[in-house]
Amino acid sequence: MSEPTGAARRRGPFQVGDQVQLTDPKGRHYTFTLEEGKSFHTHKGAFPHDELIGAPEGSVVRTTGNVAYLALRPMLPDYVLSMPRGAAVVYPKDAGQVLAMADIFAGARVVEAGVGSGSLSMFLLRAVGDHGMLHSYERRADFADIARNNVERYFGGPHPAWQLTVGDLQDNLSDTDVDRIILDMLAPWECLDAVSKALVPGGLLCAYVATTTQLARTVEAIREHGTFNEPAAWETMVRNWHVEGLAVRPDHRMIGHTGFLLTARRLADGVEPPLRRRRPAKGAYGEDYTGPGAKSAEGRDSSSRSAS
Numbered sequence: 001m002s003e004p005t006g007a008a009r010r011r012g013p014f015q016v017g018d019q020v021q022l023t024d025p026k027g028r029h030y031t032f033t034l035e036e037g038k039s040f041h042t043h044k045g046a047f048p049h050d051e052l053i054g055a056p057e058g059s060v061v062r063t064t065g066n067v068a069y070l071a072l073r074p075m076l077p078d079y080v081l082s083m084p085r086g087a088a089v090v091y092p093k094d095a096g097q098v099l100a101m102a103d104i105f106a107g108a109r110v111v112e113a114g115v116g117s118g119s120l121s122m123f124l125l126r127a128v129g130d131h132g133m134l135h136s137y138e139r140r141a142d143f144a145d146i147a148r149n150n151v152e153r154y155f156g157g158p159h160p161a162w163q164l165t166v167g168d169l170q171d172n173l174s175d176t177d178v179d180r181i182i183l184d185m186l187a188p189w190e191c192l193d194a195v196s197k198a199l200v201p202g203g204l205l206c207a208y209v210a211t212t213t214q215l216a217r218t219v220e221a222i223r224e225h226g227t228f229n230e231p232a233a234w235e236t237m238v239r240n241w242h243v244e245g246l247a248v249r250p251d252h253r254m255i256g257h258t259g260f261l262l263t264a265r266r267l268a269d270g271v272e273p274p275l276r277r278r279r280p281a282k283g284a285y286g287e288d289y290t291g292p293g294a295k296s297a298e299g300r301d302s303s304s305r306s307a308s
Helices: 076-082 092-101 119-128 141-155 188-198 212-225 294-307
Strands: 019-023 029-033 039-042 045-048 059-062 068-072 109-113 133-138 162-166 178-183 199-209 232-234 241-244 247-250 260-265
Touching: 029 039, 029 076, 076 092, 076 119, 076 141, 092 119, 092 199, 092 260, 109 119, 109 188, 119 133, 119 141, 133 141, 141 162, 178 188, 188 199, 188 212, 199 212, 212 260
Parallel strands: 109 133, 109 178, 133 162, 178 199
Antiparallel strands: 019 029, 019 068, 039 045, 059 068, 199 260, 232 260, 241 247
């Protein structure tokens, strides 16, 4: 049985063409591609690439300035933060949440809208595997080119499960029987008709948005659409800790807000979503509310109160 795409590049001795991540004594990272006859230069001296070619991963090299660097292959979270960018990347902390909370599984049929620089695409491709399907849609051709180059550089060539289309999702989506749809775009509420038609019953929609305004409008549009269950929304924050003997404390900096995630499941055809039993906050759908379904919001509020 052949190895999954890109797996051979993740193990064994360093080879020509491999990405190498060096870590200096202060923990700073430097990433480059191994080439015969080339040298890696820093302000602390240089060393030849040939010194690493054929060496095991986890080797230590020293520059002419006698500074030691640890050599490892960059993990995918490292790679996406250092690769060329067209648009902002989906941070690894959010990509991990998408993989887990959107239940991305091997062999899944996934549609992604808003490729950006290809960060999330790579995480999704590793999860669905060679026998799954990831169809990515990107409006901007320049972003699509950057994403394609980043993906192919990481996997060592085209990925057999990946199809990339330049254009709007709502105008070009022709996929059917889709298991998961991931929307990383400014107005995901505009795509709900197309998304609902493409998803299988029980399929999952996951949206990644940056602001509370986008979050509120997307959630309310999903509720109003009537083909999804009650959406769940959240954000994640990551704080590292410094551990040195008894000196254990949180780092002064953290990865705080990057975006909101929300998920909703596709209902079976002809099924109405059950009434929410949680009472909305007083004034949530007051006279100042102008979001999706504003005209029916008062009735929905009353229904929720009666159900509770």
